[in-house]
Amino acid sequence: MNSKQRTQRPLPELDELQRLIKRGGSQLDVSVLTEVIDGTQRYPLHAIRLGNPDPQAPVLLLCGGIHGVERIGTQLLLAQLDALLARLHWDQGLQQDLEHIRLVFCPLLNPAGMARGSRANAKGIDLMRNAPHNAEQPGAWPLSGHRIGAWLPWYRGALDEPMQPESAALCTLVNREIGCARFCLSLDCHSGFGMRDRLWFPYAGSTRPLEQLSEIQTLMELYEGANPHHRYLLEPQCHQYRTHGDLWDHLYHQHLLRHAARKGPIPVFLPLTLELGSWLWVRKNLRQITSFTGLFNPLVPHRQRRILRHHNSLFEFLIRAVRSWQQWLPEGSARDIQQQRALQRWYKDEHP
Template identity: 55%
Template sequence: MTARHRADLPELLELQALLRLGAPQLERRLLCEVEVDGRPLPVHAYLLGAARADAPAVLFVGGVHGLERIGAEVVIAYLRSLVMRLGWDETLHQQLQSMRLAFVPLLNPGGVWRGTRSNPRGVDLMRNAPVEAREPVPWPLGGQRLSPRLPWYRGARGAPMECESQALCAFVEAELLGRPFTLVLDCHSGFGMNDRLWFPFAHTARPIEHLAELHVLAEMLDRALLHHRYVIEPQSRQYRTHGDLWDHLYLRARAGWPAQPFLPLTLEMGSWLWVKKNPRQMFSRQGIFNPLIEHRQHRVLRRHLGLLDFIGRAAASHARWLPEGALRDHHHQQALARWYRRPMR
């Protein structure tokens, strides 16, 4: 791919600069390429830290939906923070000796290029996995196969996953599954007044196997990030969907590596907060999902960096807090009371 093509998206240009600044510690890996309007756009993973299989890992993902550029920008901002600390931060180097940090900042560059939620083929990547909902889903929000001209299109029945979805799944299975502990944070923006942290499942209201671990993690977040505004909950409390990529990968992890916790989280930044402060954003497709005023964008980037840093530290220290035995049973019951014994919205 030529330098001219790399410069077409500011996110790709920024990542190219970070690769140079982070060398040789920062590794880049091509996952796939997508073609949009005759231009090849890459999907890259960036890696830092211990490559050995017995090290815990964190994956940060952004840009799954092309309209939600703020998700990619949050991931890139955190990667930039780490790269700029490589030259002087001894604590960071000690952390990287014992864990793997992975980034897929721009999973859907074609959607970002075109300013669409879907990829260039009209497929919503978060409705694209081979997972069918067990309970009724809202149509078309929960995923539809009628037409790529409508939002939340899953792809044709029986078709393979889109190349971006396949590339992410292959990367997760090769690089992350089977490690002793893995956390994922996938950054999005969505309608709502609150920032939400969702965990699986999206295809069913049934609790996941690692409910106790998620409850401990939620309590740790409450204590470590005082006055945070994240609402932590299973996605099914808001709505259920077909084809969720993280449901698919969690089920793959449970089937192939049942003893190793794999905990995917989705950050849904409440975009109504930005619209409320600047109602004119309602008349812009980008404005509905992203802060358009510069100082508000900077504020969003600052606010979430603490969460991403917490996620990395929690993974690196997992042996200190993962519950076992009677304590695990206790947290499981606490999690059921917190998240599953109230009416669904």
């Protein structure tokens, strides 16, 4: 198959996104962060905002599709946006939430890669290895990222090249949205690891604890209390593997440096990753192993529908947590206690 044929593949996720943008109309603030060019094809990279436009308003950022083959993450966010639009005209609770917070969707970050059925973008670069941030304790090579060439998976790009347009656009969006915000949560949707759904938090490149670990501990306790029968494994990403160039490690460090220079309290920014356990889908349907796409996405329609509705409680919880952030953030001695609880829970082997 030649390059021209590959770039002309249909992209139903982009069609659905554009349908939702048209449906939302004036209720949505839509921008095109950049255009991604792949041969004769040009793909817009959309960001969608709804809610309070005040730069200081708390923010929930929802991202997906960084790895093009992981279509289910994009589909999950599109389903959530679809449901929100259906509720906007009658749900007073949602309307009141959106008076206080801002939701930002960027559900299709690698449209060329998704059209190609590829993990990487059109240039063969893995966008989640593309940040200039190097791991302090890299994991196994080449999974941790490398600069040899695009013919080998997990390619970071050449050392002297700027970040890819998709990666740079995400960084610009996140830095703009959280630059003045008093509180921010983000969720980046992926698939393809293990038989359990996981909620990861940074770091991806180090085993050292996150600077805002007490806030992570409190958030996770709130979720466990509100959803005692949840099925997520809650853990730092470094427990599974460590990588160079992680975009969320990079963005978190930028956030800390930006506010350290202002010599004031650092607003809370908690980047989370939802890693859907696609190996479970393969185990339930061994035919999926014959398809590269099937390693990352449910191919049976009823299983796809189940996944799209299974995570509703998580998204609803994140909206509530952002709306009520001042009610639950630990302060003073409570923050110290939560820090110790988190160290015992997640880091007792690394930091006894």
